[in-house]
Amino acid sequence: MIIVLAGTTAVHHTLVAAHLYLNTITEPDFGRLEYYCDMSFDYSGYPLYIGRDINGHQVYTLGLGRLIEVGCRAIHDFKQIMAIDSSRLLVKEVRIPSELDIWAASKASRIPLGVGSIINRLISDHIIAREFPFIKMETARLHEQVASLQGDGARQMAG
Amino acid sequence: MKIIYHCFGGSHSSVTAAAIHLGLLPTSRPPTAQEFMALPYFDKTPGDVYGVVRFMGKTSEGDEVYALGKKNLGGRLNQVLLGLAELMGVDDQVVVVNTMPYVNIIMMIGGFLSRRLGIIFPGRPILIWGTRLAFPGLVGLVRTIKTKMI
Numbered sequence: 001m002i003i004v005l006a007g008t009t010a011v012h013h014t015l016v017a018a019h020l021y022l023n024t025i026t027e028p029d030f031g032r033l034e035y036y037c038d039m040s041f042d043y044s045g046y047p048l049y050i051g052r053d054i055n056g057h058q059v060y061t062l063g064l065g066r067l068i069e070v071g072c073r074a075i076h077d078f079k080q081i082m083a084i085d086s087s088r089l090l091v092k093e094v095r096i097p098s099e100l101d102i103w104a105a106s107k108a109s110r111i112p113l114g115v116g117s118i119i120n121r122l123i124s125d126h127i128i129a130r131e132f133p134f135i136k137m138e139t140a141r142l143h144e145q146v147a148s149l150q151g152d153g154a155r156q157m158a159g
Numbered sequence: 160m161k162i163i164y165h166c167f168g169g170s171h172s173s174v175t176a177a178a179i180h181l182g183l184l185p186t187s188r189p190p191t192a193q194e195f196m197a198l199p200y201f202d203k204t205p206g207d208v209y210g211v212v213r214f215m216g217k218t219s220e221g222d223e224v225y226a227l228g229k230k231n232l233g234g235r236l237n238q239v240l241l242g243l244a245e246l247m248g249v250d251d252q253v254v255v256v257n258t259m260p261y262v263n264i265i266m267m268i269g270g271f272l273s274r275r276l277g278i279i280f281p282g283r284p285i286l287i288w289g290t291r292l293a294f295p296g297l298v299g300l301v302r303t304i305k306t307k308m309i
Binding site: 002004044045046047058060062064065067069070071072073074075077078079080081082084088089091 | 161163209210211212214223225227229230231232233234235236237238239240241242243244245246247249252253
């Protein structure tokens with residue numbers, strides 16, 4: 001299975017959620033995370049590979065901008081027309097209350113001389129640390145979803 | 160093969176390009192207002208269908224053609240959908256085409272009046288005028304896509 005965590009950007013709360021899911025972080029220490037707040041990895045729009053979970057599922061993050069509902073609906077329909085079911089590709093929206101503030105901060109990263117990156121980093125650190133419990137909850141839901149899909153798959157194989 | 164044309168509202172340029180692809184419109188001349196209005200979804204889409212991939216028809220070769228309104232997601236949608244297709248190993252089965260570069264200011268004004276504000280007159284005549292002006296560009300785009308698919 002391929003797991004894609006979709007949010008306003010691929011390198012902020014979605015990245016933290018991916019690492020929480022992979023158990024590569026447990027506390028809000030984001031500084032050591034590869035790609036964290038680095039918008040150069042988000043601008044391409046392609047899913048960003050983060051790692052594999054213990055069951056071998058590949059985990060990616062994906063940035064959809066502020067129109068996350070529109071993007072997720074398009075992905076949902078795209079999966080249907082391409083006959084891709086959720087046991088092969090699971091796209092999980094990672095929603096937190098201040099996601100639009102993070103998106104706005106990410107826009108600041110275009111300010112030159114490194115000033116924008118500092119603003120982006122300061123605001124994002126503050127918001128993600130504050131909303132870390134929400135991200136943890138989203139990650140817990142993801143674990144449940146993956147377990148449920150694995151159960152369904154196993155039942156289908158047995159049947 | 161699945162071909163997805165996408166634009167802001169999913170009711171004008173993407174629908175027109177999809178219709179050209181399906182042979183629902185003449186390509187030797189700009190279509191008439193009646194021909195545009197006879198197309199499924201043309202200037203009929205409500206605002207809440209953003210993100211919905213709508214089936215427009217099937218070509219004689221068996222290719223399925225779709226239209227999609229993506230609001231301000233921009234060209235990013237191409238990368239998002241193609242990126243996911245690549246991950247699933249189906250990128251050779253789908254073409255995603257942004258029709259926004261072919262949308263002119265007249266279409267935007269007409270579409271805004273007709274769809275957003277619900278002012279059908281003069282919104283729709285302005286929109287059709289703009290779409291007729293954009294039509295040769297959309298025909299060229301579809302030709303390019305069809306050539307690439309061969």
